[in-house]
Amino acid sequence: MKKNNLIKHLLLFCSIIAQAGIAFSGNDNRPIGARQIGMGSTGVATIDLWSVHHNQSALAFLEKPIAGIFHENRFNLKELSHSAIAFALPLKNKAFGISYNRFGFELMNESKTGISYAQKLSKNFAASIQLNYLETRFGDSYYGKKSFINAEIGVLGKVNQNLSIGFHIYNVNRSKFAEYNQQRIPTNFRLGLGYKFSEKVFTTIEAEKSSYDDTFIKAGIEYIPYKNIYLRIGFRGFPIESSFGVGLRYSNFSFDFGAAYHSNLGFSPAFGLNYAF
Amino acid sequence: MQLFFKHIYLKHFLGLILPFYFSVSLAQVEKEDDIQNNLENQNSIEQLIENIAEQQEDAEVDYTNLLEDLSIFLANPINLNYATREELELLIILDEIKINSILNYRKKFGLFVSHYELVNLEGFDAATVKRLIPFTIVSKEEKGLDFKDIFRRGKSTVLVRYQSYLEEQTGYTTASDSLLNARPNARYLGNNDRYFVRYRFNYKNAISAGFTAEKDPGEQFFNGSQKNGFDFYSAHLYYRNPRKFIKTIAIGDFQAQFGQGLTFWSGLAFGLNPSDITNGKRNAPGLRQYTSVNEANFLRGLGTTLKFKNFELTGFYSIKKFDAGFEEADTTSENAGELIVTSFLETGFHRTLSELEKKNKVVANTFGGNLSFIYKTFKIGITSVSNQFNANFIPNQSRGQAVTDLFRYQTQNFYQNTGIDYSWNLNFANLFGEVSRSHNNAINYMTGLIAPIDQRLSIMIIYRNYDKAYQAFQPYYNPLVRESSSLAEQGLLIGMKILPARHFSLNTYFEQFTFPWLKYRIDKPSNGSDFLAQLNYSPLRRFSCYTRYRRRDRYQNSSLESDIDFVTPTLQQNIRLHFNYSANNQLSFANRIEKIIFEKDGEKKEGILMFADVKYQFEKIPLSLTARYAVFNSNDFDARLYAYESDVLYSFSIPAYLNNGNRVYIMAKYALGNNLDIWVRWAQTFYYDRTSVGSGLDESFGNVRNELKLQVKYNF
Numbered sequence: 001m002k003k004n005n006l007i008k009h010l011l012l013f014c015s016i017i018a019q020a021g022i023a024f025s026g027n028d029n030r031p032i033g034a035r036q037i038g039m040g041s042t043g044v045a046t047i048d049l050w051s052v053h054h055n056q057s058a059l060a061f062l063e064k065p066i067a068g069i070f071h072e073n074r075f076n077l078k079e080l081s082h083s084a085i086a087f088a089l090p091l092k093n094k095a096f097g098i099s100y101n102r103f104g105f106e107l108m109n110e111s112k113t114g115i116s117y118a119q120k121l122s123k124n125f126a127a128s129i130q131l132n133y134l135e136t137r138f139g140d141s142y143y144g145k146k147s148f149i150n151a152e153i154g155v156l157g158k159v160n161q162n163l164s165i166g167f168h169i170y171n172v173n174r175s176k177f178a179e180y181n182q183q184r185i186p187t188n189f190r191l192g193l194g195y196k197f198s199e200k201v202f203t204t205i206e207a208e209k210s211s212y213d214d215t216f217i218k219a220g221i222e223y224i225p226y227k228n229i230y231l232r233i234g235f236r237g238f239p240i241e242s243s244f245g246v247g248l249r250y251s252n253f254s255f256d257f258g259a260a261y262h263s264n265l266g267f268s269p270a271f272g273l274n275y276a277f
Numbered sequence: 278m279q280l281f282f283k284h285i286y287l288k289h290f291l292g293l294i295l296p297f298y299f300s301v302s303l304a305q306v307e308k309e310d311d312i313q314n315n316l317e318n319q320n321s322i323e324q325l326i327e328n329i330a331e332q333q334e335d336a337e338v339d340y341t342n343l344l345e346d347l348s349i350f351l352a353n354p355i356n357l358n359y360a361t362r363e364e365l366e367l368l369i370i371l372d373e374i375k376i377n378s379i380l381n382y383r384k385k386f387g388l389f390v391s392h393y394e395l396v397n398l399e400g401f402d403a404a405t406v407k408r409l410i411p412f413t414i415v416s417k418e419e420k421g422l423d424f425k426d427i428f429r430r431g432k433s434t435v436l437v438r439y440q441s442y443l444e445e446q447t448g449y450t451t452a453s454d455s456l457l458n459a460r461p462n463a464r465y466l467g468n469n470d471r472y473f474v475r476y477r478f479n480y481k482n483a484i485s486a487g488f489t490a491e492k493d494p495g496e497q498f499f500n501g502s503q504k505n506g507f508d509f510y511s512a513h514l515y516y517r518n519p520r521k522f523i524k525t526i527a528i529g530d531f532q533a534q535f536g537q538g539l540t541f542w543s544g545l546a547f548g549l550n551p552s553d554i555t556n557g558k559r560n561a562p563g564l565r566q567y568t569s570v571n572e573a574n575f576l577r578g579l580g581t582t583l584k585f586k587n588f589e590l591t592g593f594y595s596i597k598k599f600d601a602g603f604e605e606a607d608t609t610s611e612n613a614g615e616l617i618v619t620s621f622l623e624t625g626f627h628r629t630l631s632e633l634e635k636k637n638k639v640v641a642n643t644f645g646g647n648l649s650f651i652y653k654t655f656k657i658g659i660t661s662v663s664n665q666f667n668a669n670f671i672p673n674q675s676r677g678q679a680v681t682d683l684f685r686y687q688t689q690n691f692y693q694n695t696g697i698d699y700s701w702n703l704n705f706a707n708l709f710g711e712v713s714r715s716h717n718n719a720i721n722y723m724t725g726l727i728a729p730i731d732q733r734l735s736i737m738i739i740y741r742n743y744d745k746a747y748q749a750f751q752p753y754y755n756p757l758v759r760e761s762s763s764l765a766e767q768g769l770l771i772g773m774k775i776l777p778a779r780h781f782s783l784n785t786y787f788e789q790f791t792f793p794w795l796k797y798r799i800d801k802p803s804n805g806s807d808f809l810a811q812l813n814y815s816p817l818r819r820f821s822c823y824t825r826y827r828r829r830d831r832y833q834n835s836s837l838e839s840d841i842d843f844v845t846p847t848l849q850q851n852i853r854l855h856f857n858y859s860a861n862n863q864l865s866f867a868n869r870i871e872k873i874i875f876e877k878d879g880e881k882k883e884g885i886l887m888f889a890d891v892k893y894q895f896e897k898i899p900l901s902l903t904a905r906y907a908v909f910n911s912n913d914f915d916a917r918l919y920a921y922e923s924d925v926l927y928s929f930s931i932p933a934y935l936n937n938g939n940r941v942y943i944m945a946k947y948a949l950g951n952n953l954d955i956w957v958r959w960a961q962t963f964y965y966d967r968t969s970v971g972s973g974l975d976e977s978f979g980n981v982r983n984e985l986k987l988q989v990k991y992n993f
Contacts, residue, residue: 197731221773223730225704233738233771239830240789240806242769261769263791263804 027110027134027177027185028210029053029170032070032084032101034272038245038258039220040234042204045156045166045194049274052086052097055154055168055190056116056128059088059095065277070101072270075262079105082270093120097130110136114152124158134175134185150175150185164194186211192218200224214238232258239263252276341569341927342532342544350412352432353481357395358388359419361519364482366560369547370408373558373707374400374729389415400729402776431480436927436990440471441494443983448495448628448974462629465495465974466502474507475927477568488512491570495628495974502633509625511575515566524589525582530567530575533593533753535647535660536698537561539713539721539743542755544574551811551825554772554784555727555737558700558709559757563591563647572625573599574752576643592646598637599752600625603668616668623752629974640667643753654702661695664750681795684745684765692716692750711756719744723757737772737786745794759790759807767791785810800842803832822856837878847877849915863894875915884911886918886934899948906941909934925956925988938964938980952993958986 033050036043043054049066051058067087074080084101097116104110116130130152137145151173156166170188177183192206205219220234220243230247245258256272347369355364357379365376378398382389389395392415395406448465456463471494477487490507497503513529532544537559544567549557563582567575580593602620618639627636645662669690696713710724723741730736741757745765758766768790775783791804808828815821828850835845851873859865867890875882888907895901903923911917917935923944924930932940942960949955964970964980971977 197734201731201734203734221730221734221736223728223736225730233736235771235787237787237808238806238828239804240787240808242771242787242789261789263789263806 029188034256034258034270037270038232038243040218040236040243042206042218042220044168044190044192044206045164045204049086049088052099055156055166056097056130057118057126057154057156059097060118060120060126062088062090065089066274068274070272074268075265107139126156128154148175162196167191349482354412354414357413357415368412372556373727377702391415427480431478433993434477436475438473438988440986441469444977446975446977462631465628467495467497469494483518485515485566493626508627509572513566524584525564527564527580530577531580532565532567532575534561536711537723538756539711540660540694540696541662541753543576543753546755551784554786555735555774557737573623587650587652589649595643597641599639600635601638602635603638618668618670656700658698664692666690692748694749715748717748719747721747733776735774739770742767765794780814780816782813798833799844800834801844805831820858825853827851835878845878850874865892871918873916873918882913882916884916884918901946904943908939910937911935925958925986936964937966952991954990956988960984
């Protein structure tokens with residue numbers, strides 16, 4: 001029976017999310033980008049296509065247009081699948097980005113469509129803004145859907161050739177989820193550093209505070225042992241959740257795999273494929 | 278209530294022996310560097326020991342064996358030009374990365390000319406090289422072993438120690454006959470003193486022989502139950518020559534340690550070092566002499582290692598008695614009257630009638646061996662060991678531990694374990710691990726990777742999975758674990774060592790783990806995580822400091838009143854700041870401040886510790902003084918703190934600081950002539966908030982406890 005199925009899946013969904021320690025208010029802006037997931041879900045000081053999610057100002061430092069797709073099965077469950085598609089177009093001193101992602105399954109899902117604009121304010125400094133259209137659907141629209149708009153801003157600065165610093169705020173306008181109880185989508189604030197030890201080693205550390213959750217520290221390391229092969233590990237605390245990832249580059253393609261490891265719920269594998277034009 | 282003091286025996290040579298050795302050796306190091314070496318080595322090794330001590334649940338543990346090799350190297354420095362990989366592995370200061378660098382350099386460029394060439398190698402910096410100097414030489418000549426030389430060049434040491442608490446404890450007071458009739462274990466049989474005697478003969482690293490005798494406080498002496506004098510005797514004869522066919526012979530008391538400790542590892546092992554995190558791979562030494570006074574975890578019999586081409590074969594056999602709690606089989610059962618063991622005891626105390634009853638109750642026959650194959654950068658070994666007992670082991674169900682120990686102990690009179698261990702040096706990393714199987718087909722495995730990915734950054738990743746049903750004989754089983762009390766664990770550990778800037782080093786690890794079954798104070802399967810970050814700063818010869826933050830997320834049984842037994846999250850955080858500085862060659866200081874916060878059930882328990890240490894070496898007379906004044910305040914057992922203390926040679930105390938009080942100690946060491954050293958140490962703990970110290974038979978009235986140690990060492 002359709003209604004029973006929905007309730008069963010919703011309860012499963014809620015209980016899993018609650019166990020995983022994420023506040024269930026919906027639209028938590030879960031990360032996309034298999035490279036970032038392999039590095040502990042850091043991303044505010046990382047520069048690649050998936051900065052369309054993490055820190056759009058990084059797009060202004062890209063050299064070529066890139067398109068990509070992403071897929072993750074959280075805790076290896078297809079009901080918690082997360083897919084995304086994105087495209088970034090860097091121009092002389094600015095960049096545009098567009099992305100769409102969707103989380104959930106047919107009876108309950110959340111989607112976000114975003115358009116971003118990043119502008120270089122100096123040779124080593126960029127700022128950005130993104131506007132999002134979000135939609136949450138329950139039970140195949142049987143129980144209705146809700147849609148809202150919010151905005152994100154970000155800044156990224158390169159202190160020198162090794163060190164960069166960035167911050168990003170999601171949902172600056174504190175968009176409302178529902179009138180009842182004045183429920184608002186969480187606002188996420190992230191502040192982080194990126195440091196390049198060498199051409200082969202890149203590390204990043206950041207702190208993230210989401211409205212309904214504790215502050216998390218995240219860190220990630222990316223190591224390039226041989227040209228075109230990338231190895232990544234990361235962690236998020238506390239309590240600690242480790243993650244790891246690998247990446248391969250071939251011609252204009254890059255393929256990334258990353259997974260976070262939860263002590264009770266297991267692995268959340270994620271894949272991504274990018275193409276640089 | 279738990280035993281208050283933890284006395285841990287460990288050779289403490291750093292503050293005391295190093296200056297002494299330097300004054301007679303031909304070290305090319307300037308005197309000023311000695312202070313620096315002392316500080317850095319001292320810090321690092323102190324922290325290693327503290328780290329193990331905090332995890333040990335036992336009150337009395339002897340660490341002498343762990344630092345055995347370092348003390349031998351101090352007297353017989355190893356030649357970096359000819360040392361084999363195994364010999365380098367015995368130096369705990371060197372980790373895999375550094376050893377690889379040394380061997381690669383020798384292969385490509387030949388011999389080293391001086392220590393300072395090491396500074397440019399991968400994994401080394403000036404500070405590390407300085408720490409290495411006391412234990413190594415760089416020489417073109419390869420000195421072989423000359424056996425005609427043994428008695429001429431060999432060195433002997435005799436050491437005698439006396440130790441006592443000055444306050445009278447309950448267990449030593451006189452008791453009426455009626456009390457003793459009603460409760461025969463109400464008093465200790467012997468006196469309050471601890472006696473320790475040790476004789477050692479060493480010929481370089483090749484031959485070691487000796488014996489040790491110890492009487493614990495409360496045990497009798499040449500009287501009553503101890504007609505032979507001391508309660509514990511140990512003797513050994515040990516030969517090692519890594520270049521010959523017969524590489525090792527061990528007779529008497531010895532240790533056997535293989536792989537990463539998942540199959541067979543008697544005795545103790547170092548865990549993670551907060552000053553050198555990526556040094557997490559164990560280097561199993563195979564057969565070693567046993568020189569500690571822990572009464573349970575060693576082997577007694579004989580063993581040998583043979584070496585041919587790329588293979589090494591080790592075999593050993595041991596018959597050893599263990600203390601055990603026991604019962605006799607029911608008269609109604611088929612083995613009426615037969616001995617059943619209900620628990621193994623490792624403390625080695627034989628002070629009361631009931632402890633004496635359990636003494637040497639069970640005999641373990643252990644035999645086994647290891648076959649290893651070493652080819653260039655690859656090593657693989659297989660270990661197999663069998664332990665047979667003269668009694669069945671049936672866990673004591675009535676102790677309330679039945680469910681917790683459900684998988685850990687099964688009814689049996691033997692243990693059989695087999696495992697394969699490996700180590701492989703790849704281009705940019707070292708991969709190591711071990712897989713092991715117990716006789717009931719439970720499998721344990723661990724695998725790790727150490728990768729120096731940059732001059733300034735190295736990473737270590739270790740994954741382990743220990744099955745809850747894995748059966749191992751505890752005294753001979755010692756893998757890397759987060760909690761030593763019960764061994765079923767799964768965990769992923771990532772460690773990093775970062776050199777962010779000159780004079781700084783940052784060591785950090787983070788670990789998430791799962792306990793697949795119940796544990797002590799955790800009545801359901803649970804998980805947790807650990808995090809540590811330590812920043813060391815050593816800008817000047819005379820000054821170094823570090824700050825450490827540690828965090829543990831765990832579950833524990835809730836203390837709240839409830840009809841349901843449930844677990845609740847707990848959080849422990851420690852933050853510490855520690856300084857070392859020396860005014861000149863004679864005078865040095867150390868300071869520490871540490872705070873611990875423990876949160877559970879909505880309550881916060883806190884503890885704080887501050888201390889000041891001073892060390893003074895007189896110039897005109899061979900006398901050195903070491904003293905500490907510590908203040909502490911901790912209002913809960915879970916918020917207790919530990920700190921390493923300077924102690925006489927081969928003795929080490931890491932007391933737990935609990936309640937509100939001060940602790941003071943002062944120690945003097947005097948060198949009479951070239952051969953005789955005398956130590957006197959007095960320590961006192963004073964409490965503001967207690968009227969008695971200790972509990973049970975160890976309780977003494979009053980709010981002070983004084984301890985006195987006297988020790989004499991004679992070299993010839």
